[in-house]
Amino acid sequence: MMATRQLGTILCGVDLEDPSESAVHLARALQARLGMRLILLHVLDGSDAGARAELAAQAEDFDADVDVRVETGPPTEAIARVAGEEGADLIVIGSRNGRRHTIRCGLARELQTATPVPVLVVPPSTRRPTGARLGLGLRAQAQ
Numbered sequence: 001m002m003a004t005r006q007l008g009t010i011l012c013g014v015d016l017e018d019p020s021e022s023a024v025h026l027a028r029a030l031q032a033r034l035g036m037r038l039i040l041l042h043v044l045d046g047s048d049a050g051a052r053a054e055l056a057a058q059a060e061d062f063d064a065d066v067d068v069r070v071e072t073g074p075p076t077e078a079i080a081r082v083a084g085e086e087g088a089d090l091i092v093i094g095s096r097n098g099r100r101h102t103i104r105c106g107l108a109r110e111l112q113t114a115t116p117v118p119v120l121v122v123p124p125s126t127r128r129p130t131g132a133r134l135g136l137g138l139r140a141q142a143q
Helices: 022-034 051-059 075-086 106-114 129-142
Strands: 009-013 037-044 064-071 092-093 119-122
Touching: 009 022, 009 075, 009 106, 022 037, 022 092, 022 119, 037 051, 037 075, 051 064, 075 092, 075 106, 092 106, 106 119
Parallel strands: 009 037, 009 092, 037 064, 092 119
Antiparallel strands: none
């Protein structure tokens, strides 16, 4: 069996309290489309032994290898640290709706000053992104 060459690393910050899991689904679609390594990262304020098991269960649903990390501490510092340790090429994080349907993501602003890695902010959604939509955008860029 021939090993798949991975072209980079996506670090996806996971909020286990987000029922839509929009960031995870978009990161997974990017991983599948671009052949990149995917790391799911959940940052805890304290200790929660169930978080690693919950992330591992999510990762088992994917048809490719997905690494799982659970860290503790302030989210900005933990995400920036793991991005550096893992050589991440892209950080994917979710956001929440604020007043008047604006997107709130203070974490993205903080990450801009903490790491040089680009941050993709995924708005909350009730539908999962499809590879078809991603594929259209990527084909358009290639032409």
